[in-house]
Structure formats: structure tokens, C-alpha cells
């Protein structure tokens with residue numbers, strides 16, 4: 301099974317790329333694709349199209365996710381979607397368990413929570429397609 305992950309700008313700025321990728325390797329996940337891309341606001345609207353996000357959160361997120369490059373990664377492994385969600389930890393880093401990426405490295409504010417991982421199998425392919433589509437680059 302595959303899943304889709306984004307290392308967000310705050311993680312890159314803080315020098316956490318190696319730490320995060322190391323965890324994927326230690327867990328036995330295979331990196332199928334990895335690219336640094338500067339994405340557009342149009343991409344952000346596609347990626348965060350969930351109606352759960354209120355407009356204030358989305359507005360902040362859009363700024364953060366389009367100002368600096370992101371690292372998009374397709375990972376393969378058994379139950380990869382579930383495994384990744386458990387490895388990243390709770391959305392709010394202050395609530396995330398130690399041992400998770402957000403729990404070990406995350407600080408406030410909540411929108412700068414280091415990493416994205418697809419939350420269900422149904423959206424993995426679409427999220428990866430949007431991210432790697434050059435028409436959604438900045």
C-alpha cells in the first residue's frame with residue numbers, strides 16, 4: 301500500500317528533513333518518489349478541500365504552504381496510511397504522544413505541525429496527483 305506525505309516548510313526550516321526521513325527508513329517504508337516543489341495557491345485549494353477546515357485556519361495554512369518549497373513523498377509499505385498517521389501523531393503537536401514526529405519535534409503554533417500524511421486510502425492517489433502535477437507548481 302502507498303501513502304502520501306508532505307514535509308512542511310517549518311520542518312525544512314528547522315533542519316528536520318533527515319530526522320523525519322530516517323524514521324521512514326527505520327520503519328521499513330520504501331520511498332517511491334520524493335521531490336521539492338514550490339506549490340501554488342490553486343494547489344493548496346485542491347489539497348485542503350475538506351469542508352472541516354474553517355476559513356481562518358485555511359487562510360493561514362495557505363500562506364504557510366505556498367511561501368516556501370515543500371517536500372512531497374510517496375511511501376510504500378504494509379498498511380502505510382495507518383502507519384504514517386500513527387507515526388506523525390495528533391494534529392496539535394502539544395497533544396501528540398512522545399515517539400511521534402509531532403510529539404517529539406512539534407511546537408506551537410498548531411498549523412506549523414511539520415508534516416502532512418494522507419488520512420485515508422481513498423485520497424492518497426489524488427493527493428499525490430495534485431502535488432506532482434506541474435500545472436499546480438508556483
Ligand code: UDP
Pocket residue numbers: 353357361390391410411412413415416417419
Ligand atoms: N490546522 C490548524 N488548526 C486546526 C486544525 C488544522 O492550523 O485547528 C492545520 C494544520 O496545519 C493541519 C492542517 O490544518 O495539519 C490540516 O488539518 P487536518 O485536520 O487535516 O490535520 P492533519 O490531518 O494534518 O493532522
Ligand code: MG
Pocket residue numbers: 417419
Ligand atoms: Mg488531514
